[in-house]
Amino acid sequence: MSLRLDTGGRFIDRATPVRFTFNGQPHEGFAGDTLASALMGAGRLMVGRSFKYHRPRGVVASGVEEPNALFALGAGGRHEPNQRATTTDLAAGMQIRSQNHWPGLGFDIGALNARLARFLPAGFYYKTFLSPPAFWKHVYEPLIRQSAGLGRAPQAADPDGYEHFHIHVDVLIAGGGVAGIQAALLAGEAGARVLMMEQTAHWGGRAPVDSVTVAGQPAQDWLRAALARLDAMKNVTLRTRCGVVGVYDHGYVLADEQPPPPGPRHRLWKIRARQVIAATGALERPLAFPGNDVPGVLLASAVRDYVVNWAVAPGRRTVIVTNNDDAYRTAIALVEAGLEVPAILDARGQANGPLPERARALGLRVETGKGIGKVRGKTRVTGAGLCNQRGSGLVTEVIPCDAVAMSGGWSPVVHLWSHCGGKLIWDETQAHFRPDPALGPVSHDGVAFVHCAGAAAGALQAGPCQTTAGQAAGAVLKLLGCKAGAPDHATAEAEAPLAPVWVMPQRAGPALRAKMWLDFQNDVKVSDVQLAAREGYESVEHTKRYTTLGMATDQGKLSNINGLAVLAESLGAGIPQVGTTTFRPPYTPVPLGAIAGQARGKTFQPLRRTPMQDWHEAEGARFEPVGQWRRPYAYPKGESLAQAVRREVRNTRENVGLLDASTLGKLLVKGPDAGRFLDLLYTNMMSSLKVGRCRYGLMCNENGFLMEDGVVARLGEDSFLCHTTSGGAEHIHQHMEEWLQTEWWDMRVYVANLTEQYAQIAVVGPKARQLLERLGGMDVSPERVPFMGWAEGVLATIPARVFRISFSGELSFEVAVPAKRGMAFWQACLEAGADLGIAPYGTEALHVMRAEKGFIMIGDETDGTVTPQDLGLDWAVSKKKDDFIGKRGQARLHLSGPDRWRLVGLETTDGSVLPEGAYALAPGRNANGQRNVQGRVTSTYHSPTLGRGIAMGLVRRGPERMGEVLEFSSLDGPPVPARIVSPVFYDPDGEKQNV
Known part of the structure; x- marks a missing residue:
């Protein structure tokens, strides 16, 4: 039975x-508790069920590595599944529920899975694919889908706020922690600009709990003084409850903060750091x-954390089982708190260090x-069976207890180091992977930008921890051009x-190993990894996926090294040869x-919005x-939309129309290599374009479409406006930047999106020039502004x-003016053209x-499968250029067959409008009984100008079949x-626009 201690608890x-x-039952904790410590203090030890076998599960850890105590918090829009009890602060009125059971936590039907364990081995769901397809579809798939996942996603809208914060720092x-x-x-x-982030609500890490001394002072006293020094520095920013979750290329870092009320629920930090x-x-x-999962x-x-920080313990009598000295600190802390430690079981042949001797001195x-050959109990520990570590598991003594504290050593948190490709080496002495300083993450110019300090660097002892902190800081400051001092000694x-x-x-x-758990959340046993090895899964990445070891929320934090060791033993190889899985962001869920x-x-x-x-x-x-x-489709004046479109088309053809074209993308491409860059982007030549002239261009993707x-x-x-x-606009801007940054990074080119900097108004129709001349200020004659030319000046x-x-x-002019003057220019056009029949037209009239x-x-x-040649735009594809994006794709046989x-034009024989998206039917039927097709309609309208339906479409060998019905x-x-007719229905010689 877990309990709350009468004294102690530095956080509560x-x-x-x-x-x-x-689970609907009232409980009470203290301010400063986490959910885990509050439940433990209230006597709740069993808090959930495992994923696969629905075995009883209790709290295992005290931090982000906790695999079992994952709760559903809140209700309605504030419902959050899979929240770690160990990292969630207790708040008044909290409603928390355990997960993955039915009908209740104490009695769970899903626990029957444990009795079917022999039929649910590692990878069993993969093996179900081997069954007849019908059996998989109707039996296995529904069952697996029904049982997938731990929590349930919220159904209501989230009423809380979230925000992003951007910052640039040196370090x-x-x-x-102390490091x-x-x-x-x-x-x-x-003098560097420093941002320090701690994922918990408290500074100092393990030092205060482990009785570390820094600069001759207790860790807590040193922390108080050190934080006061940092608070006094204007160039230093400190944040708690803010975990760094990902490190990316070029010093880009993400961190997730949970600020206290009344701030946002979460704040996502987007950080650019010169050094990390x-x-x-x-x-x-x-x-x-x-x-070991009881x-x-x-x-x-x-x-140790629960006893020292929150004054709670999982039981009154705790057996310690370990392979290292650190666990003795727990035994000492328990005794000092007035609790019993009936035995410390050490797998080593001898334990004579200062900590074991101190434990012996306490009796x-x-x-x-x-070692332990068997933990007794089902929903809580009742005893531990002692056995010889080098034996077969025969229990020689049962030690009555209500808790077991286990320690298999420590693994540096190397995730951030690994996110950008930092390599690891195996430390044989401490049996863990640690960062390899010679193979760390580097920026594009070869400069290291991630450094590890303290235990993260593999320095698990207090003294070496400070040495690595000084070394990391020294390396960072050297790269920044600063000089580092000496750290305080711990x-x-x-x-x-x-x-x-x-x-x-x-x-x-085998029988015992089938009861030893590596991954507590996913129910992966030692025997599962051994089975994977026997079935040929020699790669650690394959074994991970086959057994689900270290997947879901764990991500290898708790189970990784033990699983690697079992796999290595099964393969008869060393752990360094087997390697480790890849750590990817985020470190903790966001x-x-x-x-x-x-x-x-x-x-x-x-x-x-346009102006x-x-x-x-x-x-x-x-x-x-x-x-x-949202562009105007049409401007109905007491008429139907179709009638409005026809009116707008006729008026523009006969008088003058105004179109708000401000939404068109406007990308400025500037630099000494701008012409060469655009030659590679467009299918035709742009570098030969003269200043003051315009050219229609096409862009294709790598496949030639x-x-x-x-x-x-x-x-x-050196300047072009595209x-x-x-x-x-955004897509093409991104397309340009991607090629500039990843392929043509040596080109001297700058791209800026100016779309919203200008209002652009199309003045269209036979009276368009007359209107602009009325506005006054610049010459818009054919000589000054010829077709496909441009000029700069003043209008109105x-x-x-x-x-x-x-x-x-x-006849058409597209006039770009500063966005803030857009409405003024629009109004000036309307006033000056009142007697010319001026009227706006929308996008549908434009399309017609x-x-x-x-x-x-x-x-x-176009639909992503159409080439310029399909559309009769061969003239816009250069035959002279050595290369452009898509050139090699267009050379493939199936794109040039x-x-x-x-593309062709289409006219119905009775003048009606073809159905939109209609297919051109061909003789015969396909294997599914559907009519064969030989083309499709791409655009279809009623033409007010021609008084009949017109359409454009893609037809097999279309241009060769003119006149065919x-x-x-x-x-x-x-x-x-x-x-089938020509796609140019109106003014084929261009006499209307070339005036």
């Missing part, structure tokens, strides 16, 4: 009781022995060469080397809310979504850049007019006949 405030419920220190604080002092006093010091400490390893079996360090029984009792013991007893047979930050609801993808948006709304425009924009089109204007010798589709007293380009086939001219639309005529579907599918009627 006994004057402030805190009430909460666990980021992850970990607020991290030492490094912060050295870096801060040298990982002072993340080490995690204690468990030992594998029969029954509630009441904890890590020795966790027992404790120390048994060397011994001391603790010396420890003798551990014995590399992973399994107890050493010569246990809530989806923290990742999203404020990007939720209306701000998930904020709507972008004329309010005017469009006031005029009753109907809108359509185009990426993050068309992904974007737009007009490029040359602004100067126009993109409304939904393509507003600075303007005028592009003579057309997407309608009419471009289709009348046979102009393609990205997303309509004669049977490709190619095909049948097109109809959803609710007979096939519709349509004739």
